[in-house]
Amino acid sequence: MKHAPSLDDLELFALVGQAGGLAPVSRQRGVSVPTLSRRMRALEGQLGWQLFERGPQGYRLTARGRALLDETEGLRAEARRVRQLAAEPAPVEVRITAGSWTSAYLAAQLPRFWQVQAGWRPSFLEASARLDIARRGADIGIRNQRPQQSWLAGRRTARISYAEYALSDSVQGYVALREGAVETPSSAWVRAQHGEDITVTASTPRMLADLACTGAGRVVLPRFAALLFPVLQQVSPEIGALAHEEWLVSHHEARHDPPLRAALDSLAAVLTDPDLRRGLVAPD
Structure with a gap:
């Protein structure tokens, strides 16, 4: 055997063996019949085994072919798992900027408002200076006053004492x-x-x-x-003299994007919960 067969070729071999022919696999995987035929011949050449008996009825596995099919089940299962992972969309990063203490509070409450399987991934930007949401320096800001700019949307969450x-x-x-x-x-x-x-x-x-x-x-x-x-x-x-309102702020158009909407709703839930934030006075 000059070269180890590729996992892709082994998977195609298994599909052909299970289907008993090339045409069904060609339709399923989008590979032409002549290409499949060449790849099966090449695989047999690599292994030095005859894997199929070819005839009018299609491709029938030989004893060697059946043994190989059994041996490659684990590899094929892993290939299916990797393909499924690749097909899943990556979570969208949502950048959240807040002051030191609000950032610390959110970190402590993370399991309450975010899970790994959520369609978004939080990225915390602790900042005393404001990051520009309009210029997309951040996606969500937790601010100590109502946003004045028309392109920003805000929700009052509490009054902080x-x-x-x-x-x-x-x-x-x-x-x-x-x-x-x-x-x-x-x-x-x-x-x-x-x-x-x-x-x-x-x-x-x-x-x-x-x-x-x-x-x-x-x-x-x-x-x-x-x-x-x-x-x-x-x-x-x-x-x-230090008491102030707290506002959850985002871009007024971007807030409708599903990942950002989900993040805003999740953050609002923990920022407005008086049981979690004793000392917080709920908004009127």
Whole structure:
């Protein structure tokens, strides 16, 4: 045997053997009868076996042919599986941009709003700065205000409230983002109201919360985000100056695409669930 036979040729051989002729396989696989005939002859030459008895009644398997048919069942089953996978459309990537705490919340709730078999695949883009949905920098944005542009569509999901958190109410001082980091409204509020009391700075909101968990100071968090840190307790009233609406935003035309529509509906379900987001005030 000069060369190992191809899986495709073995599959065609099995189809011809099961059909008892070339014509049915030609119609099924879109391969001409002369081509099938040549490939079966070539396969016999490669193996050094006569696989068929050819006659007026068609192609009948020889003993060698029947043995080969039995031996190749596993290979043929694998070929069918691969062909089925190739025929299935790949899930559409949906890019979702949100701030640090909303991104963390969505990551924690992922099994509630997405499964592998869904027709879309989430791609999370954590960003304090807004990505341009109109220019397709992202497909879905979770924003802190209603979209003003006519080409954007929005759905209000909640009103988000903030408070100070620490290991206990005896903790003094505050943690805040370092100068030069992308500023957030909560960190800006800390600097404006308690600038002289800042004890430690860091480059990300997540690190601020981690520092607060060590007792380094108080941290200002969205109340739903504080649920990620069970050791922290609320040590201030709600901070009214930081409360804001939350909006689920997408391009007004693209939102009708089935994958994007499915993603929007799934995200809305977890963003509006008050049992999942304690501290969230449902919209009127």
